[in-house]
Amino acid sequence: MNLASVRIITADIEPLVKFYEDVTGSKIIMYTPDFAELQTPQATLAIGSTNTLALFGGNEIAETAANRSVIIEFRVDDVDKRYEEIAGTIGDKLVQAPTTMPWGNRSLLFRDPDGNLVNFFTPVSPEAKQRFGV
CATH class of the missing domain: 3.10.180.10 (2,3-Dihydroxybiphenyl 1,2-Dioxygenase, domain 1)
Known part of the structure; x- marks a missing residue:
């Protein structure tokens, strides 16, 4: 088994993407306006907007900024x-x-x-x- 990624769910994806690009010096891949990834050789930091929660069963499964x-x-x-x-x-x-x-x-x-x-x-x-x- 390998840890593939950790995902942050956020109410506002753009500031988080910019922040992680700035502090890591790495380009984040924006797959859609609601989903992005910072890929490293060992694991990926994924960033998803709250809009993606519906795909996992509903908005109540995760709470942003908590x-x-x-x-x-x-x-x-x-x-x-x-x-x-x-x-x-x-x-x-x-x-x-x-x-x-x-x-x-x-x-x-x-x-x-x-x-x-x-x-x-x-x-x-x-x-x-x-x-x-x-």
Whole structure:
């Protein structure tokens, strides 16, 4: 089994697509006005509008901008450099500037426009580097 994607359901897809393009530096593929994907070699971040909920059984199956338990994580080459590059985009959504965690990752934590937590991290300890094969 492989994790294929994580999907964010949003009431306004365009600001979320722009935000993730800005912070990742990657182009997001817009398949329809209601569905987009940010593809990486390991997994995909999908972004769907609330209009897509009808295809899954109804609008009540997901609530936009209500996540309080998931962190969307991206491994980056240099989290400190990336922070300098995107600090203006993050603005007041910063939760924690780059900090070295006890498990060996240096992490930057911020929120996207819908309030979802996003973590950019770089393995820095020998053990963390080994876990990620870097």
